[in-house]
Amino acid sequence: MIRRWVGLLMLGAVVLLLSGCWDSIELNRRAVVSGMAIDIQQGDKPKYKVSLQVIIADEISGKYSRGGAPVAVYDGEGRTVFEAVREASRKVPRYLSLGHINALIFSEELARDGIQDVLDYMERDAQIRTTSQVYLAKGQMASDIVKVMTQIGKIPSSDLAQKSQASSRLLGDNYRVEIDDVIRALQIPGGGPIINGVKVEGDLQTAPTKSNIEQINTPGILQLEGVGIFAGDKLVTWMNPHQSRGLIWISDKIQQTAMVTGCADAKGFVAYEVIRSRTQVKAELKDPEHPVIKISVRPQASIKELNCDLDVRKNAVLDQLKQELDKVIKQEMQSAVEEAKRIKSDVFGFGSVVERANPKAWNSLKSRWSDVFAHLDVEYNVQTVIRYSGMRDRSYRSQNTKEEE
């Protein structure tokens, strides 16, 4: 009995003491990285240049703030991303901790070169979470993006992540793209991911300095800019806001968005807020060689602005408005599909829709899907419901109102 206890005790001691405090790092020995930007370099230099945006907690909420910047950017170079990250530790006094990366920014150059290699590290590393958002620095160095002082939200990467979230709710021409989404999209044959573009609007010189946030009119501001679409892992082109919203209609990611159409007959515009929407994409393979994609969208909209004299109480008027709106939405989707067809990249994932509808046919189509996709027939069916007219029905300037009174 005693021998057993002694044995257990020694075993416990060995287990506890020899392993020590494995993996234990106190918070004040960590450098928490909030954003990572990856550029590629030309010439003799190592391929990747990684810029790490490290949070300086003391400057954000500490008692011992020295009035410096809330984040610091350190960079490292390497033949692989991992090497570059570790190389950066020459400059950082603490353990680089990648678990809180909010934003991952690729330079446009890197995206055109191919993002496959980089993403392997993102997925393989235990710390980086695949729910971090991904951005493309449109026409700029990715490292410039992580060096912008932002006004609301002290950490630029969180600021950026919040911007894309807010904008996707309000404007709806982009949506959260996470590392995970990108990796999944890369695995669709003939398809490719889409990634939100971002750029520093304005003065690149002032943006990293403190004077950037000392003025009401911010000299350099981070803003979302278009959506990059890929063929495979290579960036091919950028979509404009209309096209990108068309893409989002199709992929059923619309939360809320603002639409504008002309007034049915009169001059002026009507603005709508789409409050919810549902999209169904189906494939019809009457001829297995020529699949037809049928997209039906059911948005519900509410009138937000009415700049012409219409009586929205009347069904006929509403019908007209609805058709206008349908047309606009259909146009947006069409232009997105056209653009994708042009670059032969199935960013919508039509391929998997076809596979689901007819797996056998898909097997024969799979190898040449890019070509099939380029000539794909797509049918649109938009049935908007105009649900609310806002706080009133006719406009206050309406003739009708006066007559009735």
Next chain:
Amino acid sequence: MNRSRTSRRGGRSIRSYTAEQAQPKSNDSSSEVSFPASGELDQVLKRIRQDFGDSSDVLIRRLVVGKETAKQAALVYMNGLVDHNMVSEFVTESLLDTVDEEPDRNDAEGWIQFLLHRTITSGEVQVITEWKDMLLSILSGNSVIVLDGCEKVISVGTQGGEARSVSEPTSQLVVRGPKDSFVESVVTNVSLVRRRIKSPDVRLENMKIGNFTNTRVSMMYIQNIAEKRLVDEVRRRLQSIDTESILESAYIEEFIQDHTFTPFPTIFNSERPDVAAGNLLEGRIVLFVDGTPFVLIMPAALPQFFHSAEDYSQRFDISILMRFVRYLSFIVLILGPAVYIALTTFHYEMIPTQMLISLMAQREGVPFPAFVEAVLMETAFEILREAGVRMPRAIGQTVSIVGALILGQAVVEAGIITPVMVIVVALTGIASFAIPAYNLSIAGRLIRFFFMILAGMFGFYGITLGLIVLVAHLNSLRSFGMPYLTPFSPFVLSSQKDTVLIFPFWALRKSGSPQSPGSPQGGQQPGQSSDQNSGQRQSSRQSPEQSSVQGSQNSGQSSVQYENQPLTPTEERKAENKLQVEPLGSQIGGKPGRWGKAFHKLPEDEDSNSSKSSEEGNQTS
């Protein structure tokens, strides 16, 4: 609670001393002395004085009984232990006031009968033949009438003297519910429970435990609700106790509990009569120990320690919420600091970014790792609490202000401890007070440190391992044979009505309701209640040679023979291990069937065990 370990150790050292010296002496006196032959009064009184060492509080009142015969007699009692009014009114007066025809002067038996039946007006009368019993009777506050020429004495119950009156409970408070609490006297305590359950099925058995202190211990149960085997087992364990002193119910608890090496209490205690009554009705056994207001209630499963008397006085929905809060606070208590340590030193990625930033900012400039910080703070808190317990009430407030406000504030401002750590420690501290059972709360406080160490070494991995070990340990515990996690671990559906949840009374009382009184089982129980029996039992405790014999007669099974020798501490441990006998089925916590059946082979187990332990006993002897 206040009596700390030191004093208990003191008790042990006394025992080891008496084991060598006092014990043989007392044996001598008992063997040498029965009554002086012929019972000559002077001889008897001299012997009494001698045995009490001429103590000044032994009062001897000589008197002459009878008009014609003028029988010499004496009244012996202990000053301070008796109620003087009772002595003069019911004893002295009635002795001096004999009117009837008296027996012959030399007819000793006749005189005893005469006094018993014709003169003494008191209700509690007993004839004692053993010298030692007589001494004990005097020490218990009875008045003893010694007659010239008799080898017997009459003991009259005149217990009284100063005692604390029934007051509000101090440690188990309720907002709504009965406001009385037990006191230090067994008689009062028993009456408080009797008053609540007016049923003849309530049984009471008395025994004296402690060779030196002769402490009265009363076992109460309800005949047809408490399982017989359970009653027998408790009685057997009590009879097996061989110790010098019992000063508090905790002494008994340590002797009869199933497991020694666990922080978890396996016997419930309470100072509330309503709790005792409620538990009796659920089939548990209540032990009253003279000299303490805390009664022992057994068997006890873990969920019971989360129940408060108030659960039954409030609306059931409110009570459910309160119980959830208590379970939650136990989890917070044992895991709070551990989770904090694990999060900040291992799993920083699990903290939301914004919170991480503020935590990091706080940790900036703090010199210690989170683990050291937590241990420091928890230790400081334990010191504060310990100081607060012992502090006179007037100073208590100062301590809490200095401790909580000033110390807490200063320690953060000095940059030694992070503010979040203070929050965590304060939270766990408060959580420990939310648990109604104090002994479970201290168990939690102890376990908390183990979890902190595990978290400091392995993070959540360590916490998870610790939890697995904790649950396994809880599963291994038994309280008088009943699994400690009872309605959870052998899952009993019907008991879920009053475990974490609590159903309204009409739904609650159906399954566990007392059977109708006077059901046929009634008379078969060997352990009758009643006071005669208790008297017999008292005497059986006096002479230990008898006790084992009688014990086996009473419980109807060959119980372990305990040697009447003082045990050295290690032997004592062994003896205690012997006590950890077989699991008993019990009705507590639900229907008997579910896991009770699993233990129905009990008798063989019991036999094998008792034979084994008697072997051991022989070896030790």
